[in-house]
Amino acid sequence: MTPTFFTNINGLLLVLAVYLTGGLLCLISGPRARLAHPLGAATAAIASALGFIATLPALSAVAPQHVALSWPAAGVDLALTLDPLAAFFLLPIFLLTFCGALYAIDYLHFPDRSWRAGLHWFFYNSLGASMTVVVLAANGLVFLLAWEIMSLSSFFLVTHDYQEEKVRQAGWLYLVATHIGAAFLFFLFFAASRAAGSLDFASFTALRTLPADSALLLFFAALIGFGAKAGLFPMHVWLPDAHPAAPSHVSALMSGVMIKTALYGLLRMLTFLPPIPGWIGIAVAILGIIGALFGIAMAATQTDIKRSLAYSTVENIGIIFLGFGLWLFCLATGHEAAAFLALIGALLHIWNHSLFKGLLFLGAGSLVHATGSRELSAMGGLLRRMPLTGSLLFFGGAAISALPPLNGFISEWLLYLSLFKAGQDTLAGTAVLFMLLAILLALVSGLVMLVMTRLLGVALQGEPRSQAAATAHESSAVLLIAAMLIPAGLCLLVGIAPQLPLQLINGPLIAMLLPNFAAADTTLLPPFGPAWSFTMLVALALLAIIVTVRTVRRRAAGRIGTWGCGYLKPDTRMAYTAGSYSQFAQDTVFCSCITPTAASTRSAALFPPAAQFRQERLDPVLTRWFLPLFRKLAEQAYAFRRLQAGQLSIYVLYIFTTTILLLGWSIMAP
Amino acid sequence: MNTPPNLILLFVILFNFFILGTSRLATCIRSVALQGALLSLLPLFLHTSTFHTYLLAGGAFILKGLLMPWLLFRAIRQVRIRREVEPRIGYIPTLLLGALTTAGAFIFGDRLPLLPAHLHSLFIPAALATLAAGFLMLITRRKAITQVLGYLMFENGIFIFGTLLAEAMPFMVEMGVLLDMLVAIFVMGIVMNHINREFSTLNTEQLSLLRE
Numbered sequence: 001m002t003p004t005f006f007t008n009i010n011g012l013l014l015v016l017a018v019y020l021t022g023g024l025l026c027l028i029s030g031p032r033a034r035l036a037h038p039l040g041a042a043t044a045a046i047a048s049a050l051g052f053i054a055t056l057p058a059l060s061a062v063a064p065q066h067v068a069l070s071w072p073a074a075g076v077d078l079a080l081t082l083d084p085l086a087a088f089f090l091l092p093i094f095l096l097t098f099c100g101a102l103y104a105i106d107y108l109h110f111p112d113r114s115w116r117a118g119l120h121w122f123f124y125n126s127l128g129a130s131m132t133v134v135v136l137a138a139n140g141l142v143f144l145l146a147w148e149i150m151s152l153s154s155f156f157l158v159t160h161d162y163q164e165e166k167v168r169q170a171g172w173l174y175l176v177a178t179h180i181g182a183a184f185l186f187f188l189f190f191a192a193s194r195a196a197g198s199l200d201f202a203s204f205t206a207l208r209t210l211p212a213d214s215a216l217l218l219f220f221a222a223l224i225g226f227g228a229k230a231g232l233f234p235m236h237v238w239l240p241d242a243h244p245a246a247p248s249h250v251s252a253l254m255s256g257v258m259i260k261t262a263l264y265g266l267l268r269m270l271t272f273l274p275p276i277p278g279w280i281g282i283a284v285a286i287l288g289i290i291g292a293l294f295g296i297a298m299a300a301t302q303t304d305i306k307r308s309l310a311y312s313t314v315e316n317i318g319i320i321f322l323g324f325g326l327w328l329f330c331l332a333t334g335h336e337a338a339a340f341l342a343l344i345g346a347l348l349h350i351w352n353h354s355l356f357k358g359l360l361f362l363g364a365g366s367l368v369h370a371t372g373s374r375e376l377s378a379m380g381g382l383l384r385r386m387p388l389t390g391s392l393l394f395f396g397g398a399a400i401s402a403l404p405p406l407n408g409f410i411s412e413w414l415l416y417l418s419l420f421k422a423g424q425d426t427l428a429g430t431a432v433l434f435m436l437l438a439i440l441l442a443l444v445s446g447l448v449m450l451v452m453t454r455l456l457g458v459a460l461q462g463e464p465r466s467q468a469a470a471t472a473h474e475s476s477a478v479l480l481i482a483a484m485l486i487p488a489g490l491c492l493l494v495g496i497a498p499q500l501p502l503q504l505i506n507g508p509l510i511a512m513l514l515p516n517f518a519a520a521d522t523t524l525l526p527p528f529g530p531a532w533s534f535t536m537l538v539a540l541a542l543l544a545i546i547v548t549v550r551t552v553r554r555r556a557a558g559r560i561g562t563w564g565c566g567y568l569k570p571d572t573r574m575a576y577t578a579g580s581y582s583q584f585a586q587d588t589v590f591c592s593c594i595t596p597t598a599a600s601t602r603s604a605a606l607f608p609p610a611a612q613f614r615q616e617r618l619d620p621v622l623t624r625w626f627l628p629l630f631r632k633l634a635e636q637a638y639a640f641r642r643l644q645a646g647q648l649s650i651y652v653l654y655i656f657t658t659t660i661l662l663l664g665w666s667i668m669a670p
Numbered sequence: 671m672n673t674p675p676n677l678i679l680l681f682v683i684l685f686n687f688f689i690l691g692t693s694r695l696a697t698c699i700r701s702v703a704l705q706g707a708l709l710s711l712l713p714l715f716l717h718t719s720t721f722h723t724y725l726l727a728g729g730a731f732i733l734k735g736l737l738m739p740w741l742l743f744r745a746i747r748q749v750r751i752r753r754e755v756e757p758r759i760g761y762i763p764t765l766l767l768g769a770l771t772t773a774g775a776f777i778f779g780d781r782l783p784l785l786p787a788h789l790h791s792l793f794i795p796a797a798l799a800t801l802a803a804g805f806l807m808l809i810t811r812r813k814a815i816t817q818v819l820g821y822l823m824f825e826n827g828i829f830i831f832g833t834l835l836a837e838a839m840p841f842m843v844e845m846g847v848l849l850d851m852l853v854a855i856f857v858m859g860i861v862m863n864h865i866n867r868e869f870s871t872l873n874t875e876q877l878s879l880l881r882e
Contacts, residue, residue: 648817649758652808659805660774663798667781 009065009082011054012090012136016129018047023125026118033110033117040121044101044128051132052094058087060507066138076199079138084509085271086135088347089257089264092354093135095490096256097128099483100249103362106477107249107369120160127153127253134261140189140199143265147185150261151178151229154254158246170238170245177238181228181262188221188269204272215274222269223284229262232321233291236314237622240298243310244374248365249483251306255313256358260350263320270328271512278332282433285325289440292318294621296447297590300454300582302617304374305364308455309357312400315444316353320346322437323415327513330422336517337524338422343513344525345414347505352399352407352494359396359487363389366480367459370472376458376578380465386474390460392484397452399491402445405536407494412445413526421524447585454581463572496536499528579615593620675715678708679796682826683772686803689823690768691761693753695815699742702822705800706734709826712833730829738822746815759810771802793834800827 022043029036058065064083071078082090101124110117130153133146155178159171193199195214196206207215228235239259243251270276295314302308323346330339366389367382368374383390399406402413416438423434464470475481494501502525510517526532564570586595596615603609645651685705689698710730717723746752757764775798782794800823807820 649809649811652805656802656805656809663778667778 008054008058009067009080009136012051012080012082012132013067015047015051015054016132018043018050019125019129019132022047023122023129026121026125029118031113031115031118033112033114036118036121037108037110038105040117040125041101041105044121044125045098047125048094048097048101048128052091052098055082055087055090055094058082059084059091059504059509061087062508062511068138076139076141078142079200080133080136080142081138081201082136083512084507085264085267085512088505088509089135089260089350090132092260092351093128093131093257095486096253096354096358097131099358099362099486100124100253102479103249103252103365103483104247106475106480107365108247116160120157123153123156124250127157127258131258131261135264138201140193140201144182144185144189147261147265148182150258151175151182154250154258157250158242158254160247160250161245164245167245170241174238174242177228177235181225181235184221184225184228185265188218188225191221192218192269192272201268201272207272208274210274212274212277215276216280218269219273219276219280222266226262226266226269230259230266231314231317233287233294233314233318234621234625236291236295236317237619237626239314240302240307240310240619243313243361244304244306248306248361248368251310251365252358252361255310255361256354259313259317260354263317263324263350266324267513275332276328278329281325281327281329281332282430283325284328285322285437288318288321288323288325289437289444290318291315291321292444293440293447294318294594296444296451297585297594298617298619299451300447300585301579301590301594301596303376303578304617305367305376305379305455305459306361306374307617308451309360309364312360312448312451313353313357315448316349316357316400319412319415319441319444320349320353322346322441323349323418326415326418326422326434326437330418330425331514333426335422335425336514338418338425340510340514340517340524341414341418341421344502344505344510345411345418347509348407348414348494348498348501349411351501352411352491355487355491355494356396356399356406356408359392359484359491360400362484362487363393363396366475366484367393367472369475371466371468373466373468376455378466379459379469380572380575381461381463381469382472383460385464385469385472388474388481389484392481392488393460394456395488395491397456399495401449401452405492405495405540407491407498410495410498410528412441415441417526450582450585454578458576458578458581462575465572465575496540497528497533499532502528593624673715675712676792678711678715679792679830681705681708682796682830683792683799686772686800686823687765687768689819690803690806691765693757693761695746695752695813696743698816698819699739699746702819702826703735703739706738706822706826706829707731709829709833710734712830716833726833734822734826734829742815742818749815751813751815756812757810758812764806764810767806768799768803771806772799775799775802793830797827797830800824800830803827 022040025043026036026040029039061084064081066079066081068077068079104124108117108120110120126149130146130150134143134150137143137146155171155175158174159167161167162171189199191214192204192207195210195218196203207218210218223232224235226232228238231239239255243255246254292315295311295316295318299308299311299315302311323342326342327339327346330336330342366386367379370382370386371378373379383394395406399408402408419434419438419441423431423438426434464472506525561570596617598613598615600613601611603611643654682705685701685708689701689705692698692701710727713723713727713730759767772795776795778798779794780790784794804820804822804824804827807823808817811817811820
């Protein structure tokens with residue numbers, strides 16, 4: 001097999017075959033967990049590594065590659081197409097699938113005789129394969145098929161710890177949300193195929209001539225359907241429950257790349273639809289910034305480390321949608337330069353978010369594994385006990401807070417630049433709006449810093465807050481660390497040499513999404529290049545020197561406890577908690593609707609008895625909008641219970657009458 | 671009109687009424703078997719005599735005409751029942767309904783956009799009428815065993831359709847029909863066994879506990 005044969009869509013077919021055989025072998029190995037566990041991890045890792053190599057050249061290849069298997073019964077072929085847009089999303093998918101598989105080898109433990117290893121790895125492999133097919137699908141049918149397999153396999157991965165009531169609830173919520181989204185997607189694709197004459201994406205280009213109102217209808221169906229999967233506010237409600245419930249490598253995979261397949265779907269649909277009016281772009285941008293603010297504010301109030309990270313995903317998706325909205329607006333109003341900056345910023349942020357959120361979830365998983373709890377109040381002092389994981393988490397936290405010289409800084413900088421550029425180029429009224437958006441984005445970035453210092457400070461620094469945290473120790477597993485080092489290294493690489501990823505994106509991909517724009521125009525971008533890399537490296541070296549010197553000095557000075565203002569028995573329970581760290585922001589900045597609901601027993605007696613205080617951090621969108629709505633619907637739907645007779649013959653009667661009616665309808669209808 | 675296939679189909683329709691109107695289980699089983707055996711002759715008259723045709727006819731004859739009645743007779747010997755005591759809807763109303771659906775099948779069959787070769791033949795009406803009769807058996811009878819018979823009639827109806835398509839879609843029809851029948855027999859066999867063991871009756875009404 002020559003490299004030229006492999007590094008294209010044939011390679012991806014091989015990848016799918018590896019995923020499939022791996023998954024099936026895991027299933028066949030049944031209760032032999034000791035066999036299924038390494039086998040499933042190995043096939044997932046091999047497949048994703050092969051896939052990464054096979055996909056890389058396609059990102060800068062102009063001509064799409066096509067492969068098809070005829071499927072007469074379905075009316076369309078089983079066809080896959082690899083083009084730059086697909087390759088752009090495939091790369092992070094393969095990367096994180098690989099890291100997740102490596103991580104899980106040491107992270108997951110199965111009893112020797114249990115089906116769970118085989119099942120877990122079957123679904124992991126099928127999730128990897130279905131994400132690949134979603135992105136490669138060349139027609140609506142293959143897309144929807146893979147989309148459903150993806151949703152179901154991730155559902156089974158989320159409910160890995162199905163013995164816990166909360167996990168089952170989270171899985172249920174996810175299943176409902178994802179299927180409501182899928183219903184919109186079914187509508188979208190069948191309406192589009194009706195208008196275009198076929199489910200083939202190649203024929204969807206006919207949608208370009210659609211009248212404005214039906215195009216808008218399709219756009220909104222896509223926005224809702226894909227938004228539900230992506231976690232776009234207000235359809236994000238499943239996300240903060242599902243991510244913490246899943247095992248950490250699955251959270252990393254879902255949050256890092258699975259929800260991005262929805263962004264892929266949206267972008268793919270946008271390439272078919274006629275130009276979207278500018279006000280829609282503004283609306284999407286505003287929805288994005290609301291989601292970003294809401295997500296990060298909710299993240300600041302959570303005490304569950306993974307739930308906080310999940311809300312941070314909502315925030316990042318909001319930022320990406322802000323970029324998309326700006327791109328759509330500038331495209332409609334002819335401001336190509338700002339559109340270019342917004343698009344390339346949003347695209348780079350998609351990659352960046354996969355990298356640092358994958359890193360953070362994997363790192364958080366190690367903390368959870370070491371302390372046995374997801375609560376920040378059970379951690380503390382972990383940096384000293386788990387120095388490698390701790391430093392990698394700090395690294396990820398710096399990246400997500402958009403600090404130079406890491407990758408988050410680059411993409412957010414591009415987004416600011418696009419906002420400023422759009423503000424410069426447009427009329428006064430809209431310019432004010434863009435400045436406002438820039439300010440709000442800055443507010444979001446500030447809050448990210450608050451969330452990350454809170455998360456990392458409380459979990460990693462100070463004294464241990466629980467017995468488990470005091471006895472926690474670094475895992476000796478090399479693979480666990482390697483799985484985190486890969487995204488961390490890439491975060492640094494993107495930050496130091498941003499021209500490398502930008503070159504990959506700023507090619508045929510930009511030409512696809514911005515047809516009227518000269519793709520190779522790099523003069524709009526900040527002057528990334530050797531000088532930038534050198535400056536960043538020097539800054540990094542200086543930082544490293546300062547940190548080392550300070551650490552050495554502090555070690556020489558020895559360790560003493562914090563001064564307790566004269567109190568003789570200070571306890572870790574008196575230390576700043578996660579709740580108290582964000583109390584100020586919660587009380588003064590945030591809208592009262594997102595403050596946690598508190599219940600306490602207070603006593604005014606002279607000798608107070610034991611008192612209780614508990615807070616619940618429920619999602620206000622879920623509890624105030626969706627749950628009442630669904631309860632109403634359930635009440636309405638109760639009347640249909642009567643149809644449920646429980647008698648076989650009655651059900652057959654239903655089928656019989658339906659058949660007769662359909663037969664009658666088929667001859668009555670012209 | 672007097673070609674052998676049409677004669678067979680006429681008998682098939684008559685058997686439909688006979689089965690709908692009789693209460694003796696043994697007679698019912700024999701009639702369904704006979705109906706199936708008659709139908710298995712259809713491909714011989716309809717298609718050129720190739721190996722494929724003989725396979726289809728022979729397979730259908732063995733399954734529908736021999737294996738199925740043998741299995742069902744064994745079943746009623748084991749559970750010792752002879753007749754359907756109280757159907758949900760009486761025999762006379764069922765027969766009337768059967769007549770109505772058969773009439774409907776003839777009216778409907780004339781209006782379908784068929785190939786000229788199949789137009790005004792008895793195939794489509796007979797297939798629809800047998801399907802409807804199978805449905806009626808399933809709806810009106812209480813015993814699991816009569817419901818199995820309903821399934822079998824249903825399959826017979828599909829088989830009539832299938833013979834029309836046998837040349838256009840080679841293996842689809844055989845596979846579909848034969849597999850469906852086997853599945854029906856096995857599933858109902860298991861169900862019957864279980865109902866009998868648990869409730870010591872074969873009335874499927876006892877199964878309504880699972881409705882929530």
